Amino acid sequence: MFIVMFEFVVKEGFEEQFLASWPKATQGIYLFKGSLGSRLHRDKSGAYIAYAQWPSEETYRKAADIEMSAEYELHRQNMRDSLNLKSTRTLHEMEVEIDYLHRREFEV
Template sequence: MYIVMFEFVVKPGARQQFLNAWAKTTQGIYLFKGSLGSRLHRDKSGAFIAYAQWPDKATWEKAADIQMSPDYEAFRENMHEALNLESTRILYEMEVETDYLQRRPFAVE
């Protein structure tokens, strides 16, 4: 399993737009691009940190070339509009060494 951690920098006043769009964008990435899902966290400073799981590094790398449905691409664009993309960054790319997280199916609404 491959893990990618992001720090999202949200524009002032765009917090709710980001949160709504992040959830739907994550669903689209799961459905169309082969991710295993993601978790969004806020650290003690208020920064948004996402932990995304992928079956392997190759699936993550190929995902950039896969289009989602028009609706999910619109959610992705809406998420990007809520972000300061110049400051948003990948914190880590990691292989899983030992895994004790419990898994359950992704709930698509």
């Protein structure tokens, strides 16, 4: 599994647009481009940090060449329009070494 972490820098006054468009843009990336999903976080300083999972680095790299439906491309464009793209950056690209993230309780 391949993981990419982003720091999104939202333009002043565009937080609502960003938060409305991010889930739909992410859903489109999942449906059309093969991601395994993503989580959006907000750190204590107010920065938006996203953690995206991909089945492989190859799938992640090829995703840039895959177009989504017009509806999802519009959500993606709305998200991009809400960002300061010069300051938005990729924080990390990494392989999963050990995966112990679960949605159910652990048996002890």
